Amino acid sequence: MSVYLDYNASAPVDGRVIDYMVEVYRNNIGNADSRTHNYGENARNIVEEARKKVASLIGVTADEVFFTSGATESNNIAIQGLREYAIETGRKHIVTTAIEHKAVLETVRALEKEGFVVDIVKPDLSGRVNADDILSKIKKETLLVSIMHVNNETGIIQPVKEIGEALQEKEVLFHIDATQSCGKLVDEIRELKYNMLSFSAHKLMGPQGIGVLVLKKKKYKLPPVKNIMYGGQQEKGIRPGTLPVALIAGCGKACEIAEDEYKKNNKIVFDIKKAIQKEIDESGISYTINGNQDFCVDNTINICFEGVSSEALMLSSKMFCGVSNGSACTSKSYSPSYVLVAMGVPEEQIECSIRISWGANTDIEEAIEGVKALLSTALQFSR
Known part of the structure; x- marks a missing residue:
């Protein structure tokens, strides 16, 4: 039996x-923007x-x-949606x-072709990233700083708190x-502290196909x-x-559950990480963890098993556990992880690296058994 350990790609719903989405689908027909009957009003209320x-x-x-529709669209709106404002103000630096x-x-690179810097x-x-390295790039033409909170491949938390606080005193938008x-x-x-924030529901056990863009008001005005x-x-x-409507309802329900249970869930994923780390340490395999674990979320490990091809390992162990070696949006290509490349990880280490990620509903015993099988396979390849 295989255990799913690729939550950073998509968490199970x-x-x-x-149950709530099915209820909405079955009992709430109508368009939320229909204003001439109760069906539209009911959908709008949901x-x-x-x-x-x-x-x-x-x-x-x-x-x-x-x-x-998801974080990809939210990111595009947050960045591309500033095009008109950038032209009006002469701020075309990102x-x-x-x-x-x-x-x-890919969105900022597309804007580069339009004359943005x-x-x-x-x-x-x-x-x-170093917060000072980000802030040192700021100039009078700077329109936007866009930084992820947690990297999807490594789980490393970025210094968005420090960057956001520093940008509060500047006329620079922060996403x-x-x-x-x-x-x-x-x-x-x-x-x-920020102006815009994006996320997808399916990363927090909501449905795929729905996401959120938060546009925070400043002096009662939304970002431009x-x-x-x-x-x-x-x-x-x-x-x-x-x-x-049903997808939005599912997103809202997932957020409600997360708010109610995040403290309990954080303890669970922390315990799973400790158990996985213990199995790795006791296996005797040579490994390197990519990224400083002092700044890592508790549901992710990006790890290199020395001398073991990640592709061969994933194919040989997929009946035991589902893991990955990069972002889901690029996993069909077998080029080295651009994240690990940017970090300066040696190519031979990148080729032997995989990402293991889990959630609060992951059964700890199943996770341990899956990781044990993964490690056993890795040990065979390393001999």
């Missing part, structure tokens, strides 16, 4: 979320209730929450990092991709973000298209 649940988890007001999700990196800062072997931290680092997110698609005035014109 919580059964309570599924959407607005979900919006409140998201806002409560993040620590913002409901009118700062906008629903999208600062980001080399370890961002492709939804950020982009500075991409690399981390060191710790997996963290945080919180896809891997939302629902986990709840207290931390609530204290962050415009829509990047056309076709309607849904979500105050920021994101046109018929609202997927």
Whole structure:
């Protein structure tokens, strides 16, 4: 029996979320923007209730929450949606990092072709970028700084708190991709200073196909973000298209559960990490963990088993556990992880690295058995 250990790619949907979504699908027909009958009003009420649940988890007001199809779209809106403002103000400089999700990196590179100037800062072997390196790039033409909270491949927490606080005194917009931290680092997110924040529901045991863009007000005004698609005035014109009521309901339910249970869940994933680390240490295999674990979330290990091809290991152990060796958006390509490359990890180490990630509903005994089988396979390859 195989155990799923690839939560950073997509977490399984919580059964309570599924039940609620099925109830909405079965009993709440109608378009949330239909205003001439009760069916539309009922759908709209479900959407607005979900919006409140998201806002409560993040620590913002409901009118700062906008629903999208996922973090990729949210990131695109946050960045591309500033195009008009950038042209009006002459601020066409963007600062980001080399370890961002492709939804950020490919978007800023597209803007480069339109005349924007982009500075991409690399981390060191710790997996963290230096906040001072980011802030040193700021100049009078700087429009935006976009930094992820937690890296999806390494689990390393980035210094978004320090960066956000420093940017408060500057006329620079700050966007945080919180896809891997939302629902986990709840207290931390609530204290962050930022203008825009993105996440996907499926990373916190909600449904795929729905996400959130938080646009925080400053002096009662939203950030100067415009829509990047056309076709309607849904979500105050920021994101046109018929609202997927059941998906939004599922997102709200997942956020409600996360808010209620995150402290308990954090303890569970911490215990799983300790158990996995113990199995690795006792296996006798030579290994290196990628990234400074002092700054790592408790549901992720990115590890190199020396001399063991990650591709061969994953193929040979997939009947025992499901792991990966990079971001899900690039996992079909067998090129080295661009995140580990940016960190300066040697190529031979990258080729032997895998990511193991889990959640609070992972059975610890099943996880241990899966990791034991993985380690046994790795040991065979290392001989």
